[in-house]
Amino acid sequence: MRVTVKLFATLVRFKDGSRAGRPFEAELPEDSVVQGLIDYLKIPPKETHVIFINNIIEEADSKLKDGDVVGMFPPVGGG
Amino acid sequence: MTVFRHILWGYELTYPDHWIHQEVQDADAFVATLDALEPYYSGPDAGQLLVRGEWNWQRQLIEPVWNHHIGMLAGMMGAKQVGSAPWKLGEAVGLEAEIVLPKKDNQRLWTGILMKDFRVLHFMVTHPKEARDQVEPVLTKIISSLRFPNRILGSKASPEGLPLPPGYKPVDPKSILTDVSDPENWRAYSGTSGIGALQAFYLREVPIHNWEMEEYAPFPGPSELGFARLQLRRGTLKIMLGMLPYDPLGAGTITPSSPANVVFKIT
Numbered sequence: 001m002r003v004t005v006k007l008f009a010t011l012v013r014f015k016d017g018s019r020a021g022r023p024f025e026a027e028l029p030e031d032s033v034v035q036g037l038i039d040y041l042k043i044p045p046k047e048t049h050v051i052f053i054n055n056i057i058e059e060a061d062s063k064l065k066d067g068d069v070v071g072m073f074p075p076v077g078g079g
Numbered sequence: 080m081t082v083f084r085h086i087l088w089g090y091e092l093t094y095p096d097h098w099i100h101q102e103v104q105d106a107d108a109f110v111a112t113l114d115a116l117e118p119y120y121s122g123p124d125a126g127q128l129l130v131r132g133e134w135n136w137q138r139q140l141i142e143p144v145w146n147h148h149i150g151m152l153a154g155m156m157g158a159k160q161v162g163s164a165p166w167k168l169g170e171a172v173g174l175e176a177e178i179v180l181p182k183k184d185n186q187r188l189w190t191g192i193l194m195k196d197f198r199v200l201h202f203m204v205t206h207p208k209e210a211r212d213q214v215e216p217v218l219t220k221i222i223s224s225l226r227f228p229n230r231i232l233g234s235k236a237s238p239e240g241l242p243l244p245p246g247y248k249p250v251d252p253k254s255i256l257t258d259v260s261d262p263e264n265w266r267a268y269s270g271t272s273g274i275g276a277l278q279a280f281y282l283r284e285v286p287i288h289n290w291e292m293e294e295y296a297p298f299p300g301p302s303e304l305g306f307a308r309l310q311l312r313r314g315t316l317k318i319m320l321g322m323l324p325y326d327p328l329g330a331g332t333i334t335p336s337s338p339a340n341v342v343f344k345i346t
Contacts, residue, residue, distance in 0.1 A: 006291075008291075008292065008293060008294075009293070009294055009295075020293050021291045021293060021312065049138070050197075050282070050295075052286055055286035055287055056229045056286075057196050057197075057282060057283065059196065071286070071291075071292075073292065073295065076295070076296060076297065076300060076301055076302060
């Protein structure tokens with residue numbers, strides 16, 4: 001399945017050439033959960049703090065489906 | 080049955096039509112009669128449920144949150160014995176306990192906390208011991224009706240399309256931000272909701288209103304700003320939103336549940 005990903009604040013460093021909120025696509029196995037996407041992007045476990053799926057706050061064990069838009073945010077963005 | 084929706088904390092409870100919902104400081108009370116809000120009221124319709132929200136941005140584990148909650152409660156009530164057990168309701172997980180009060184009180188006190196994402200809801204049930212058979216099933220039914228809807232309708236928005244918490248009124252930005260040099264670029268709204276509840280509201284509502292959250296400095300948090308800040312973008316419009324806690328009593332004490340005003344700068 002294919003999902004759209006948006007990384008924010010310091011998480012942008014996990015995608016070459018990315019800017020905060022710029023969407024890109026990721027191809028994942030069927031029945032993936034958000035943690036699978038985090039692993040795919042090689043983001044360390046403690047770096048993601050807020051996960052939005054289609055604009056709703058979800059958890060790392062939430063299931064993904066084709067076409068989902070996933071936003072990820074670190075523990076503290078800005079300061 | 081009546082559905083109560085807390086637009087800030089984002090939960091809903093269903094209670095009997097003849098029961099009453101009443102805000103009590105930073106909590107929400109559910110009672111059969113307003114008399115039941117009085118301490119030690121012992122009428123036939125005694126019994127109350129109090130629900131209070133807490134913002135847990137740090138994703139503190141449930142156990143330390145519970146230990147703090149139960150310690151405070153037991154200390155305040157003079158409880159002699161406290162036992163606790165795991166509690167799960169839908170997607171929310173937590174702990175619950177019967178608190179044994181001094182015999183002279185003749186009251187039953189049950190408490191529990193439930194965690195869902197960054198929100199912790201604190202529940203407290205009190206009633207005279209002899210009213211248990213009558214009131215406990217009603218209170219249990221109310222608590223069991225807890226839901227966390229993805230969207231709670233009813234919030235208004237500023238002319239720029241930024242969601243506004245209920246009860247917040249526009250004020251002169253300089254009345255809150257005395258040192259800004261460009262007040263024409265600022266908007267300010269004054270209200271009495273707690274800063275934790277406001278953060279829960281904005282984190283839920285901002286993406287729903289098609290704003291993208293670019294930065295978030297929570298309060299309390301490591302940034303030492305002294306307030307919560309969100310940087311938002313929608314198309315070419317950029318907003319720096321601040322939730323500024325204040326001390327209504329003037330005692331100089333700001334806590335995670337202090338009321339806060341909302342200000343934002345448009346660029």
